Amino acid sequence: MQKFLHPFEPIIDINSKFLILGTFPSLGSFKDSFYYANKRNQFWAILEIVFSTKLHDKDQKLKFLKKQNIALWDMIKSCKRKNSSDSNLKDITLHDIPYLLSQYPNINSIGFSGKKAYELYHNNFHLDIKTTLLPSPSPAYAKMKLLQKVEKYREFFGKN
Numbered sequence: 001m002q003k004f005l006h007p008f009e010p011i012i013d014i015n016s017k018f019l020i021l022g023t024f025p026s027l028g029s030f031k032d033s034f035y036y037a038n039k040r041n042q043f044w045a046i047l048e049i050v051f052s053t054k055l056h057d058k059d060q061k062l063k064f065l066k067k068q069n070i071a072l073w074d075m076i077k078s079c080k081r082k083n084s085s086d087s088n089l090k091d092i093t094l095h096d097i098p099y100l101l102s103q104y105p106n107i108n109s110i111g112f113s114g115k116k117a118y119e120l121y122h123n124n125f126h127l128d129i130k131t132t133l134l135p136s137p138s139p140a141y142a143k144m145k146l147l148q149k150v151e152k153y154r155e156f157f158g159k160n
Helices: 027-032 043-050 058-067 097-103 115-124 146-157
Strands: 002-005 018-022 070-074 076-081 090-094 109-112 130-133
Touching: 018 097, 018 115, 043 146, 058 070, 090 115, 109 115, 109 146, 115 130
Parallel strands: 018 070, 018 109, 109 130
Antiparallel strands: 002 076, 076 090
8 A cells, every 4th residue: 555645735715615525635636636636526517517617627616616615625634545445545644624624714514525534524523513424426436326416515505
């Protein structure tokens, strides 16, 4: 297993209201230097449907996140792994989520883009903020169809 350090800063600003926390970037995200960059990952497709928009490139995605007051980051700061699956993450060190939230007091809701991120948060932090387990946008999570995932994200963003 190889040791990895999280490669990105959070995408966040003082107006951010929603924080989406993933677990750790996929190998595809490392390669493309951006969140949810795996071509098969449904994260950006879900947001396109929820917000009725098209996001063609990294710059559009960054502008979109800022406009919609959405912040992105991940729970894990460093870990060992052999592939992109959350199930094989070992020797985990977490990001300081309480500190991040103290610096951005407008964040009032955290959505977790998968069960592992949700569990890591709730097993390690006890903060007074609304949290929601969202369906994983990973292509490996096939229990829900795309439109079912969209509905859960709509609820989180108050777009239903």
